[in-house]
Amino acid sequence: MTEQDMAALNLDAEQPTSNIYKMGDDQEIALSTNDLKVYYGDHLALQDADLQFERFKITSLIGASGSGKSTFLRSLNRMNDGVANVEGNIMYRGLDINTKDIDVYEMRKHIGMVFQRPNPFAKSIYENITFALKQHGIRDKKVLDERVETSLKQAALWDEVKGDLDKSALALSGGQAQRLVIARAIAMQPDILLLDEPASALDPISSAKVEDTLLELKDKYTIIIVTHNMQQAARISDYTAFFHLGKVVEYDETRKIFTRPKVQLTIDYVNGNFG
């Protein structure tokens, strides 16, 4: 199993100090970054990205290709470990999770990640969801059954697969597979879900289902999503951060970013006048 697979399983899984991009009350902040800088070798790929993410809200990260969105997102649950050098603080429940002594595997139980391409394991639908739970010592069949049902319901997949739980997850359509991966992530009952373009590889109907799923999930989870789809960002997110050349140019309520952005670069980007 690859490291990405492990992270997708969440197996390996506030104190805001910057007032620049402040959203919500301090108690309402689920995650915040402070003085974050990410280097790939000598290349400083990300800086000036001190954001606070409000609990039970959806925040979209938008910006042109190469602007640093994925680099930022992946830093939030240490997916850049071994790939990039990440400096600064990432505060979660009063703890800086960007320090050496953090148990990254435990942390990823709380901060789960879903990738662009659905990556179900070559196992049954049921086992895709229970694998990580078992690794974490949950063996009671009743508990496992209940988690499978709840997470599939939350991911809006239950009705489509409830009779096929023993079938291979590889037989699912792309859209179903992505909702299975979301179900797998939420089965671990994380606080925060990070999603890197989760609908970009899907057809419009599947993409709409994933969007609906995310809107349902925000009652229980704080969601941070990278998307190239501006309509999607406008439809589903409460807040939007616009990235450009490795910096956050503007971060505000989504409706303001799309109707009354303050920075010329944002105006150009949301109006499609970007060179």
Ligand SMILES: Nc1ncnc2c1ncn2[C@@H]1O[C@H](COP(=O)(O)OP(=O)(O)OP(=O)(O)O)[C@@H](O)[C@H]1O
């Ligand atoms: N593994 C890596 N090694 C070296 N440089 C990288 C790596 N990943 C990203 N970069 C560089 O970091 C910068 C930001 O890339 P990143 O993938 O974060 O941008 P992005 O906004 O997510 O782009 P996209 O929308 O195309 O996914 C780019 O200059 C990119 O070339």
